[in-house]
Amino acid sequence: MNPNDPDISAIEARLAAGRELDVEPSWRRLTEAIAERAAAEDLLDVAVERHDSPLGPLMLAATREGVVRLGFPEEEDGFLDELARLISGRVLRAPRPSLTDARHQLDEYFERGRTRFDVPLDWRLTRGFRREVLNVTSAIPYGKTLSYAEVAASAGSPRAWRAAGTALATNPLPILVPCHRVLRGTGKIGPYRGGTEVKRRLLSLEAGSGAEPQGA
Amino acid sequence: MLLRFCISQAGPDRGDDVFQETMISALRAYDTLKDPGAVRAWLFSIAARKAIDSHRAAARAPVPVEDVEIGTGGDPALEVGGEIWKDVARLPEKQRQAVGLRFIADLSHQEIAAVMGTSEAAARRNVFEGVRRLREDLTDAVR
Numbered sequence: 001m002n003p004n005d006p007d008i009s010a011i012e013a014r015l016a017a018g019r020e021l022d023v024e025p026s027w028r029r030l031t032e033a034i035a036e037r038a039a040a041e042d043l044l045d046v047a048v049e050r051h052d053s054p055l056g057p058l059m060l061a062a063t064r065e066g067v068v069r070l071g072f073p074e075e076e077d078g079f080l081d082e083l084a085r086l087i088s089g090r091v092l093r094a095p096r097p098s099l100t101d102a103r104h105q106l107d108e109y110f111e112r113g114r115t116r117f118d119v120p121l122d123w124r125l126t127r128g129f130r131r132e133v134l135n136v137t138s139a140i141p142y143g144k145t146l147s148y149a150e151v152a153a154s155a156g157s158p159r160a161w162r163a164a165g166t167a168l169a170t171n172p173l174p175i176l177v178p179c180h181r182v183l184r185g186t187g188k189i190g191p192y193r194g195g196t197e198v199k200r201r202l203l204s205l206e207a208g209s210g211a212e213p214q215g216a
Numbered sequence: 217m218l219l220r221f222c223i224s225q226a227g228p229d230r231g232d233d234v235f236q237e238t239m240i241s242a243l244r245a246y247d248t249l250k251d252p253g254a255v256r257a258w259l260f261s262i263a264a265r266k267a268i269d270s271h272r273a274a275a276r277a278p279v280p281v282e283d284v285e286i287g288t289g290g291d292p293a294l295e296v297g298g299e300i301w302k303d304v305a306r307l308p309e310k311q312r313q314a315v316g317l318r319f320i321a322d323l324s325h326q327e328i329a330a331v332m333g334t335s336e337a338a339a340r341r342n343v344f345e346g347v348r349r350l351r352e353d354l355t356d357a358v359r
Contacts, residue, residue: 014300015319034239043243
């Protein structure tokens, strides 16, 4: 064998260098074309879009029934994987009319031009008592708040305020189902899926004055 | 990763189409996937089939291809990155797939066997033979 012949490990290293191949130029065009064809054939069980908001980029997902999940910026990584695991592997970044409506209404909400959301929701990611709690929560009017205990009571179990807290902490549809309107009994702001700071901002937005809510 | 594999199997131009066809087929056939944990191997096996379809379609309708300048010699050190994949494209079908799955998709021999529907030993052999043949090609090119 010629001593200048490339050896096996050198060839393997060059083959493995193919993993670094830059596919960015075609990636975007391809994923858009695939999403378009999938939408035309109604192949997607879940469509996902990213929406820029004053809170940062929000992740929105919708099934054929309606919006099923809203994620805060820190949830972007793994968002599609979570939906694939919980709902269906047929999930892609693609437009869907309910997502378009939700995005439009979120813009209006953040500009103080909307006090309630009118988009179809798919509640499949929550069930039982948690679903009850979120149901009650969805009826809390703009700018008003309830305590965990009050929400638990309205959901039929006055002493289950802890479970109510869990239900709100795992709300798959924050903002659209306004769990930020539920506070600790003491008037303290309490925890929030998107972080306490986000909860505070939503409450001050709804308070209209931009002022911090009492006891925050 | 799947897109890179498609390109490794069908070249940069047809690789894009192979990827698109793979994704659409996978979405259509998703209900037939029994084990969601095996989705990766399943996708690569669809891609491997689509790449073969693409090769056959291309063979039926030959079009003038650019001269890939193989065998012109030159300094192998200049032949960096993706150049070697032009040689991979000319490997026999099974070796081409196995080499792509091993080095682009970074699959284990066991996973390659699952994708290609062969024994693990056969998967190992396909990878090995493919790499051996590439070395011969390169050696010839250098001389």
